[in-house]
Amino acid sequence: MTILSEKTPSPAVMGVINATPDSFSDGGRFIDPGNALSQARAMVEAGVDWVDIGGESTRPGATPVPLQEELDRVCPVIEAIHRELDVPISLDTSAPEVMREGARLGISMINDVRSLEREGAVAAARDTGLAVCIMHRQGEPETMQDRPEYSNVLEEVLGYLDRRAAQLQDAGIPGDRLLYDPGFGFGKTLEHNLVLLENLEAIVARGWPVLVGMSRKSMIGGVTGRPVEERMAGSVAAAAMAMMKGAAIVRVHDVKETVDAARMVRAAREQGSLRA
Ligand SMILES: Nc1nc2ncc(COP(=O)(O)OP(=O)(O)O)nc2c(=O)[nH]1
Helix, strand or coil, rough: HHHHHCCCCCCEEEEEEECCCCCCCCCCCCCCCCHHHHHHHHHHCCCCEEEEEEECCCCCCCCCHHHHHHHHHHHHHHHHHHCCCCEEEEECCCCCHHHHHHHCCCCEEEEEECCCCCCCHHHHHHHHEEEEECCCCCCCCCCCCCHHHHHHHHHHHHHHHHHHHHHHCCCCHHHHHHEEEEECCCCCCCCHHHHHHHHHHHHHCCCEEEEEECCCCCCHHHHHCCCHHHHHHHHHHHHHHEEEECCCEEEEHHHHHHHHHHHHHHHHHHHHHHCC
């Protein structure tokens, strides 16, 4: 995967900066570009490999954001981080116009929880030449957690990602620009999420870099009983498990702690390969 090999180690840590008023765990903190830049700077100082900028919450129950409002939220943040910091930026959006503007402003990856399914998104992503993370979800944020059901969640997630990757390659997006994401929390019960985490190797085995986002989500709370603001340890543990199972990027809020976990995984993997 050229974009990943060129820009970051594996596993890599992606810091979440939501320029939104309503994101489930950091909503409102980074809607001001100055605050977002300060957060990005702190993440870079903590060793982050990517920052992920989002202007629309996709938490369960969230409603879509008008295009201009999403542009107004993310563009100043992208411009400031691209100007002031040396860190690859991924843009968390489903809107083709936002993808194109983000590419113009210097992002390195499109992170679309809707896998380029919106009108014009495939062409936009293709034209930018950027890496594209595609993600499985069942339903839309407004209702996806009402009654998630699968006959076999792992097979259905893999089936969707494989079909979508084939469609996008047929549409002219080279396969070496794609990343897979199983979509933790996007139309899944706690049990579904845990099956996907425990079997992550099967997703990694498909051959595309795998990006996972479990940080502070309800699956962490469901297992630990912790409220959102106390889910750092559980989130780092889940990220460590994913990295040990072969995830290429972990998308997290608690960067400093997760960078330490990533460094442990990389060190053991490198030393282990030397057969000391
Ligand atoms: N690739 C990818 N992108 C994602 N974007 C948003 C969220 C939701 O988490 P967050 O951004 O912290 O909350 P909100 O959607 O409320 O902004 N999760 C993922 C994920 O699991 N994978």
